[in-house]
Amino acid sequence: MDRKTSKPETIAAQGLGWIDEATRAVSPPIHVSSTYLRDADNQYRTGRSYIRADNPAFDQPEAVLAALEKGAAAALFSAGMAAASCVFLSLKPGDHVVVPKVMYWGLRLWLFDFARSWGLEVEDIQMIDLAAVRAAMRPGKTKLVWIESPGNPMWNITDIAAVAEIAKKAGARAVADSTVSTPVLTHPLDLGCDVVMHSATKYLNGHSDIVMGALVTKAEDEYWQRISSVRSKIGGIPGSFEAWLLLRGMRTLYPRVKAACANAQKLAEHFSKHPRISEVLYPGLKTHPGHAIAAKQMDGGFSGMLSIRIKGGEAAAIATAARVQLWKRATSLGGTESLIEHRGSTEGPGAPCPMDLLRLSAGIENADDLIADLEQALDGNG
Numbered sequence: 425m426d427r428k429t430s431k432p433e434t435i436a437a438q439g440l441g442w443i444d445e446a447t448r449a450v451s452p453p454i455h456v457s458s459t460y461l462r463d464a465d466n467q468y469r470t471g472r473s474y475i476r477a478d479n480p481a482f483d484q485p486e487a488v489l490a491a492l493e494k495g496a497a498a499a500l501f502s503a504g505m506a507a508a509s510c511v512f513l514s515l516k517p518g519d520h521v522v523v524p525k526v527m528y529w530g531l532r533l534w535l536f537d538f539a540r541s542w543g544l545e546v547e548d549i550q551m552i553d554l555a556a557v558r559a560a561m562r563p564g565k566t567k568l569v570w571i572e573s574p575g576n577p578m579w580n581i582t583d584i585a586a587v588a589e590i591a592k593k594a595g596a597r598a599v600a601d602s603t604v605s606t607p608v609l610t611h612p613l614d615l616g617c618d619v620v621m622h623s624a625t626k627y628l629n630g631h632s633d634i635v636m637g638a639l640v641t642k643a644e645d646e647y648w649q650r651i652s653s654v655r656s657k658i659g660g661i662p663g664s665f666e667a668w669l670l671l672r673g674m675r676t677l678y679p680r681v682k683a684a685c686a687n688a689q690k691l692a693e694h695f696s697k698h699p700r701i702s703e704v705l706y707p708g709l710k711t712h713p714g715h716a717i718a719a720k721q722m723d724g725g726f727s728g729m730l731s732i733r734i735k736g737g738e739a740a741a742i743a744t745a746a747r748v749q750l751w752k753r754a755t756s757l758g759g760t761e762s763l764i765e766h767r768g769s770t771e772g773p774g775a776p777c778p779m780d781l782l783r784l785s786a787g788i789e790n791a792d793d794l795i796a797d798l799e800q801a802l803d804g805n806g
């Protein structure tokens with residue numbers, strides 16, 4: 425049986441069914457060598473020479489990711505930010521790129537602070553408005569459109585297929601940050617994107633104990649060769665142990681993401697009419713403006729991420745977060761444990777995030793425990 429044609433749950437749970445031929449080990453060994461022997465006749469027959477370009481510890485997790493995203497190849501990076509920045513650094517100074525106004529704040533800052541000074545023309549638009557996407561295209565000049573759906577921290581839904589088509593018509597690539605959707609819920613390459621990016625720090629690993637990024641490409645084209653070259657030249661690679669941890673984490677990706685989605689849906693529905701909450705932002709709610717598109721492009725859930733806006737503003741939001749006992753007051757997302765964060769304090773001045781917003785990453789605990797803890801934290805606002 426061709427393992428790549430197995431169902432994704434099977435591919436993830438068995439790490440593509442790989443067995444170490446030397447020992448028959450079911451879990452792979454961790455290769456740590458930074459360098460490889462050159463043959464006496466001066467050849468490198470294994471194709472490996474030095475760890476910055478290539479590492480056998482990446483082979484299996486990259487193959488699993490490529491299979492789950494239905495891509496031609498994958499590459500691991502030292503962080504989600506290393507993966508994302510490599511996408512942009514593989515373009516040329518003078519190229520025009522279009523990004524959403526609502527997106528992961530750290531990348532947005534890097535784009536406007538660094539990438540602009542490096543020579544990229546970075547333009548931000550409301551990516552949920554297709555007319556705005558069309559208007560932003562400059563054929564011949566626009567080289568890349570960046571999509572993040574659901575988008576941090578408002579969970580805006582972008583119509584990935586529609587945006588990818590507009591980009592393609594203008595001769596630009598479409599790249600999706602699918603960190604929050606994960607390959608469990610959305611397949612951006614099937615929807616017309618050229619490359620998918622993940623902060624593997626989040627759901628892919630799932631245990632809040634590594635930092636890592638990944639890219640998956642639809643085609644091993646010239647742009648992908650450039651990405652691989654930039655990764656190896658800059659050295660934005662993870663360590664062997666982290667790559668092994670990612671592979672271990674991905675074995676439970678499907679049950680974890682499904683459990684987090686179910687918890688997030690329950691939380692969103694429970695708190696949507698709460699007297700101390702002005703708004704629950706979650707694409708799984710029928711009232712969310714992006715619900716219909718989310719239902720079309722997400723399969724099996726609407727992610728484990730939601731935000732709540734607290735009546736009483738910033739002080740009430742920070743006070744609510746201060747009272748939780750079970751939820752963990754921390755940034756990041758996608759772990760087994762539920763996290764709560766006053767997002768405005770993390771993003772700082774200039775961010776579009778409302779200051780009354782608490783960002784919630786639903787973990788895989790019992791939903792009733794999570795609801796009870798948040799209820800008591802909100803009670804204190806009375």
Ligand SMILES: Cc1ncc(COP(=O)(O)O)c(C=O)c1O
Pocket residue numbers: 503504505506508528530531572576601603604622623624625635636637756
């Ligand atoms: C959606 C999204 N993209 C990218 C990143 C950056 O990833 P990393 O922290 O692994 O560099 C994050 C981190 O929070 C994120 O939430």
